[in-house]
Amino acid sequence: MALILHIDTAVEGSSVCVAEDGRLTAPVLTTSQKDQSGWLHTSISELMEASNLSLNQLDAVAVTIGPGSYTGLRVGLSAAKGLCFALQTPLIAINTLEVMASSHQPGDRNVLICPMIDARRMEVFTAVYDASLKVIMAPCAMILNGTNFDQLLSEHKMIFSGNGSPKWQKVLSNPNAEFSDAVMTAGDMVRLAAKYYADKRFADLAYTEPFYVKEFYSPAH
Structure with a gap:
């Protein structure tokens, strides 16, 4: 039995969900607002409360690792790492394109x-x-x-x-x-995350970084 929190902030908006053994336990919470960091932590708390679950019950946290929005990837991975460090649970990092394809x-x-x-x-x-x-x-x-x-x-x-x-x-x-005009959400991570967990394909908490594909470039001002 594996209870996994899923976080996606990679592409369009943000979304979170929780699933047990590859099955959603509550609706996916989504937003298109720009303040991903402010929305994300509040929504995770609301999601766990609505599911009658506590963070301490999580067996792993899954996050889309990239490619995607540079800012979004940093927000999602930072939140996932923070939870994993605090809860001493494994981190599952899944390529965004793989999640999109899996839908x-x-x-x-x-x-x-x-x-x-x-x-x-x-x-x-x-x-x-x-x-x-x-x-x-x-x-x-x-x-x-x-x-x-x-x-x-x-x-x-x-x-x-x-x-x-x-x-x-x-x-x-x-x-x-x-x-296809399908839009990816954290719900599309569930099947893959369950497989990663079963295969023990966990990311290194200390060294995992966003997968940008190409380096971020900011022109000099």
């Missing part, structure tokens, strides 16, 4: 899944997975030009999703491409 379960095993996170202009953070979540193309930063996935699309149907996919849709014309 799609195509009936055709030949279909590939390509989540995309907007990285401004025509750039996205992306990866490609098969229906079993095997990595076909590792997470990377990519500038879209309309031909990026020509070879894969010639052999497979592909599902594109995430807030970076609309700009890809504008430059792509291929009958094997399908677009």
